[in-house]
Amino acid sequence: MYSTETEIHDQAYQFFKQEAPEFLQTIETGLLCLREDRSTNNIHSIMRAAHSIKGGSASLNLEGIKTIAHQLEDVFRSLYRFEGEIDADVEGLMFQAYDCLRLPLMDQLQSGQYDSAAAIAAAEPVFEVLKLYLGDTDEDVELPTAAELGVDIVQIVFEGDVQQGLARLQNVLANPEGVPVAGEIRAQIEVFSGIGELLNLSGFKAIANATLQALEHNANNPILVGQVAVANFESARAEVLAGDRVQGGQPSPELIALTKSHSQVDQSPLSQTATISPLTISELTEEAPFEVDFDNADYWFQSLEDELNEIRLPDPNSQLELEAQTDLTSPIQG
Secondary structure, three states: OOOHHHHHHHHHHHHHHHHHHHHHHHHHHHHHOOOOOOOHHHHHHHHHHHHHHHHHHHHOOOHHHHHHHHHHHHHHHHOOOOOOOOOHHHHHHHHHHHHHHHHHHHHHHHHOOOOHHHHHHHHHHHHHHHHHHHOOOOOOOOOOOHHHHOOOHHHHHHHOHHHHHHHHHHHHHHOOOOOOHHHHHHHHHHHHHHHHHHOOOHHHHHHHHHHHHHHHHOOOOHHHHHHHHHHHHHHHHHHHHOOOOOOOOOOOHHHHHHOOOOOOOOOOOOOOOOOOOOOHHHHHOOOOOOOOOHHHOOHHHHHHHHHHOOOOOOOOOOOOOOOOOOOOOOOOOO
16 A cells, blocks of 8 residues: 555655756856855855755755755855855865765765765865855854845745646646545645745635645545635635735635535535635634644745744754655665
8 A cells, every 4th residue: 555654755755856956056057156146146046945955855864965955055154244255266165065965966866875974074074165265154144134135025935836836736636647636735735835824824824724624525536626726726826926915815615615524515515505604714724633833844934934034943854845746756765
């Protein structure tokens, strides 16, 4: 029997395998222009990419890669307040540090394994020399605020992460053969619930909670729940991109009907005549029995918290950000 734990692990690894090369490319591109472009945005971009690799590897127990990514993230973090010159020597060291992460990470992604001890041993002297140039690299360096970055965090999240999540859900619903559909939907919806929580969008969070409840009540028809949920999230996304920063949509009558047991509602939950309790939507913004614990949120939410600068740093070992993927990969070693 294909266990839920294995399903979640495979989803996480597939997502990491897809995203990690893009994060590496972001770092390389940023380093190539760092001497000419020491803007806050460029530094933030490469630091966030290293941070995301750190979180993803931590959630998959790739301890060596996590350690090196963490060191590289701290180096980039120190650049925010570094006032010295980034000359050819420092630039060369930066690329050496980047290779200390890139090489073992690509070994893992291409072969399913890497030499953790050797990778850490090769990285340590490089980071020690970088400290001589940059000073101590630690997590106490104050991060720039969203205002300093000149960005609208909500807009960025809904243009990027939310849109990508919806695309993954649509792919699962269009190609459900051999896919644990309910688990894939639930993993993505928990991420959406976290977005609603972190960005204070009660309606978006309510849609996520309603979807999770609907999955519980319609275990034999997760595709129907997924289709209704996607329609709700698409509508909510459109409202947010149009300027809503307060609510982020609300659960539709069709979705709320799916949260009821079969004895409570008509067997055709999409009926426009479904009777909805006036308290239902507000109740859905409260803690649900299967809602995630945000004090233990995973690496994806850490990236958002870096930008928001107001949320406590969570435990990177949680398994929230397990976006829906349809292909499974080799087992992980290292």
